Amino acid sequence: MTRCDEICRTAMQDAPAATEPDCGTEREHIGRLLAGAPLFNGLAPSEIARFARGARQLAVAKGDILFHRGDACSGFHLLLSGQIKLAFISAEGNEKVVEILHPGQSFGEAVMFMDKPYVVMAQALTDCSLLHIAKQVVFDEMARDPAFCRKIIAGLSQRLHHLIADVESYSLRSGRDRIIGYLLREEGQSSDDDTLTSGPVSIRLPTSKGIIASRLNLTQEHFSRILHELIESGLIQVQGRTIHVPDLGRLRAALS
16 A cells, blocks of 8 residues: 555545544645635635535655545545646556646546546646545535536536547547647647747646657657657757747647
8 A cells, every 4th residue: 555545545534534623723724725726716714614624635745646446436636736647547557648637626526426436547746735625525515505516517517628629639630739739738828819929938848758648649659759840840849848949829830
C-alpha cells in the first residue's frame, strides 16, 4: 500500500464518519479553501461550513496513485495545487491519458452520482494538494439548494462538451492539428477567435511530452515526428519542455 493509499483510505470514509465534528481551526481552513474554488463561489458562509464538515485535505507526492480503476468512490476531489492525470491502463500495461487536471478543477462527480467504482486511475504528476468532499454532504446540499444543483450540472455538462470535442479531434483532425491546437490552448488562444494574436511567445509544457502525446491520442514517436516537422517549418523551436513560437499568428494560421 502506497502512502497515498493510506491517506485516501483515511479520508474516504462513509458519509457519517466524514461529517463528524472536527477541529474548528481545521474546518475554518478547509472552508477558506472551498470558498476560493469556482464550484463554491457565491455560497454563504453557513453553506461553506457545511461542506467543510464533510471535506478532508489530502497531500500526495509526485507519482502517487490517488485511486485505481475499480476502487470505491465515496465523494469527489477538488484539486488545489499541482497536476493530476486520469488514465486507462490496459491489461498489457499500456496507458491512455484521458485528462490532465489543473488547480480549480474537480473530478469524480459522475461516478459518485452513479454510485459506481472509478473507471480510470488518478496519479499525481507533481506534488499535489486536494480536497475530498464526501458524497452525502454533496447530496444534502443539492437537496437544499437548487442553485448548487445547477452548478454541478453545468460542470458535468462542460466536461461532456470537452469529451465530445476530444472525440471530434481524434476522429477528424490530423495529429499536426491536434498538437498545434494544444499549443494554442496552452497559450490561452481560442482556435475560433477572429482576432489573430501575433508575435513571439514561449509555452512551457505542463508535463512530459509522452503524457501529452497520450492525451492527444498520439504515440510518442508520432508526437516527436510532428514537433520536428513544425521545427523544420519554422513554426516552433523546442528547448526541453519549453516551446518557443516565433509568431503565434503564423502558428495559428497553420491549422488546417
